[in-house]
Amino acid sequence: MYTIGIFRDSSQPVLDYTKKFVRLGHEVTLLQVGEVDSELTNMDAFIIEESAVTDLACICKNILELRMRSNKLIWVLLIDNDEEAKTKKKIYLQLDADGVSVYEEEFVLQFSNILKRIENKEYPTHSQTTSSTAPLLELLPENLSVLREGKVEISLTKLEFKVLELLIDKHDKALTYEEIYQHIWSNESAEKKEYRVSNIMFHLRGKIEEDPTTPKFIKTVRTIGYKLALDQQVNRLGMNKA
Structure with a gap:
């Protein structure tokens, strides 16, 4: 088996x-x-x-x-x-x-x-894969939160919001540990960069995933880092340029 x-x-x-x-x-x-x-x-x-x-x-x-x-x-x-x-x-x-x-x-x-x-x-069934009208994730910068599937608003820390914003901007693209680290902490030096990135991803998954042990959104990409897997349009409320 x-x-x-x-x-x-x-x-x-x-x-x-x-x-x-x-x-x-x-x-x-x-x-x-x-x-x-x-x-x-x-x-x-x-x-x-x-x-x-x-x-x-x-x-x-x-x-x-x-x-x-x-x-x-x-x-x-x-x-x-x-x-x-x-x-x-x-x-x-x-x-x-x-x-x-x-x-x-x-x-x-x-x-x-x-x-x-x-x-x-x-291997989900057809009914499970049918898309709904609500976007999977909507960033709400004014509340420092994310709306999941148009139903659940989830509060985030500043760092969690920042990394999720990066993942959404680059969704379906694999980002390296280094790219994620630099986006969050810029040029701050650290010996355990992978650990710090893994730690924040752990907490982010715990908030936005229904089952963090089998993540639907934040996927680990072997030998590289992480990516945000999205099948539908991503909305970023309040973040569109005038």
């Missing part, structure tokens, strides 16, 4: 859940933590296992590299559910991981169900 790549430290024992994936008909490929290469294009989803020897920086690097190369489902499995785990979860989600959890018995079924939903959304 699906090919799932699992990043696991070689010293880590094989957990029972991988066998359950196989019994459900999935193909499981074990990958070495920290090694992300072009062969990963054949995977449908990724799981990154935390271990006693994989540190926070290593997993963060894995997430960033995977997200640059793929828009596939990325999940992190934690060892413990403690106070430190809460901080790690927030960091991993900010880096664009789709989910973070401590392994439980129900995890295999939950993960399989998410994969099925993603597949169904990638």
Whole structure:
């Protein structure tokens, strides 16, 4: 059914859940933590296992590299559910991981169900693709907000509004991390530019997407950055030149 790549430290024992994936008909490929290469294009989803020897920086690097190369489902499995785990979860989600959890018995079924939903959304029915008269997104600069599909007005921060304005101006064109960073922060220097861009995209998706785990608007473009995918005309109320 699906090919799932699992990043696991070689010293880590094989957990029972991988066998359950196989019994459900999935193909499981074990990958070495920290090694992300072009062969990963054949995977449908990724799981990154935390271990006693994989540190926070290593997993963060894995997430960033995977997200640059793929828009596939990325999940992190934690060892413990403690106070430190809460901080790690927030960091991993900010880096664009789709989910973070401590392994439980129900995890295999939950993960399989998410994969099925993603597949169904990638191939919508005719009724789902029929366009409505309302534009998908309307920027409302006087309110510092965006109107989604003519129904829901969503408040944005100044930075979120600024980056969404750029995405709308260049909609359906892939923008690099560098282009987005320069538009928001100009010549301000920073070591972790991709992290800062991923972080603001994470928060923006959380506001404008109905389901941030399978974004409809803000798409990750492998090895490049992001683009805004729109099928209908984009309106920018109050921004037309006289």
